[in-house]
Amino acid sequence: MDSKIKHIDKSQFERIGLDKSDIKTVSGQNTSYWKDAFRRLSMNKAAIAALVIIIIITLFSIFVPAFSPYTISEQHLGHTYAPLGFRDPTDGHMHLFGTDSLGRDIFTRVWYGGRISLFISFSAVLINFIIGIIYGGISGYAGGVVDNIMMRIIEIINGIPYLIIVILLMMVLPAGTMTMVIAYATVGWTGMARLVRGQIMSLKEQDYVVAAKVMGARPARIITKHLLPNTLSVVIVNITLSIPSAIFTEAFLSYIGLGVPVPLASWGTLANEGSRVFQMYPSQLIIPAICISLTMLSFNLLGDGLRDALDPRLRK
């Protein structure tokens, strides 16, 4: 037996080596969760279009008021209610979206309004996010009595219609941009807190969290390193979808006369002003209306797209 084996010569063997092309076909490229999500999102045409629209609207809101030849309160009483694309032959004033009842340039005002509206909704949602994640994180992680009490508080806040609380707050606080943010953030965080709590509750039973606990990790570390990163995808989708509701609230409050004070303009106050002369000059309402609706639509589409991209359960 032994001699037979020794007979086999090394030259009879051939070294094949590692063929790189084979690896690719067998296992595919390595992708991280976020890369994969981004790839899925980029295949969703509606979501990408929405993202582009959001970026364009944000950039216009930032730069148009800064570079416009007019200020938001500059009045041109010589040509009030100018039509779209108006050009004054005498002094060469150009008004792309026309002017309003006081001859103020609507193009400048619309993008300035965008600044205010977007600022209010972004910061309100950011505050909601911070409060919600802390409140929901504590409630979900602590469980038991603490969780019970914290959830009952949310239940009571949710029992009162939020627009009524916001209206009451808006009346008490002095009119202004920050007031709007505060009023919305006072009641808006409950949804986020509930969502985070639910996620944390289910995540903390997972084996890897138990393992971390066994190894002696402190609760703060478990929450920040293990639990919160895993709720991130759901939270991002929720943030994207709550921006339209913040924009709506701002527009609604401005429309019933609780908006930012007069020299300022937001999309809601512009729509309110436009609605008074709507039957004669429809463009004055339609322009801010398009801005509000287009922004809300884009965030809704982007949110839907993100949910499809980030939720592993929806994958086919």
Added chain:
Amino acid sequence: MIKYIFKRIFYSFLTLIILVALTFFMMRLLPGDPFIGQKAIPETTLKALNEKYGLDKPMWQQLLIYFGNVFRGDLGISIHYNRPVNDIIRQAFPYSFDLGIRALIFATVMGILLGIIAAVKRGTHWDTLSMFLAIIGVSVPGFIVGSLLQYFFALKLTQWTGIAFFPNTGWNGFAAKILPSFALSLSSLATVSRLMRTSMMDVLSQDYIKTAKSKGLSQKAIVWKHAVRNAIMPVITVLGPISAALLTGAFVVENIFAIPGMGKFFVYSIQTQDHTMISGTTLFYGAFLIIANLLVDLAYGFIDPRVKLSEVKE
């Protein structure tokens, strides 16, 4: 089940008490004075007015009096109109309620139908169309829809055809009620149809649907007898938030179409800082919605046996 009912009623009551206290303190914190208005008032008159409305007593006494009044159903006298708030609500609320109920029925029925169509014909043009409508409905605020409808269907259509299909404003006759109800219902309709579609698709992938299919039941029987009945449950849970959205949405729709409902009074009382009117209206709306939510929850407990089960487990 009894325990569940009592628990829900207790929380609703607690919420109501907190709402009353909240409204009271908010109104006292308001900047400005309701009696300082168009013309200056002599010192003695001001004192008499403060006494009349109980504004000279200490805060806690005012709060207790307020609680007492509210739970007796007395919401005070409107400072601006010089009429009891109860009277104004009694006169104006039926209009708002009429508008709200029409919008609610339209939104739920149409929303459920759209959702069913989208789920059954998943991936077809029907699905795309109804989901497109749904996302438009969620994205366009009611006051914009209202203004546009009024402009094109009441104003322009009348100008083009010479026949007034829809009156511009008001709440007289059926034709006048179509546009405001539709404008108010659109966003709720969108919410219901999206929810119904998701829930319907969930149910359609269940095993008992497969069983029904392999039994040889017709598509119609499966959809209407097996799927819809189960899929409709989540829609019932959003009826509470939807009625809240409809009530507050009515503030602007009533203003656009000049309907003499509560919304008009409420918005006007905000502009005139009419303390008692605002707090009265707020409380009325708050209580209305809290009770509506309670009823929806209780109804859900009766309809869905799983709610009872989960309570037992606790």
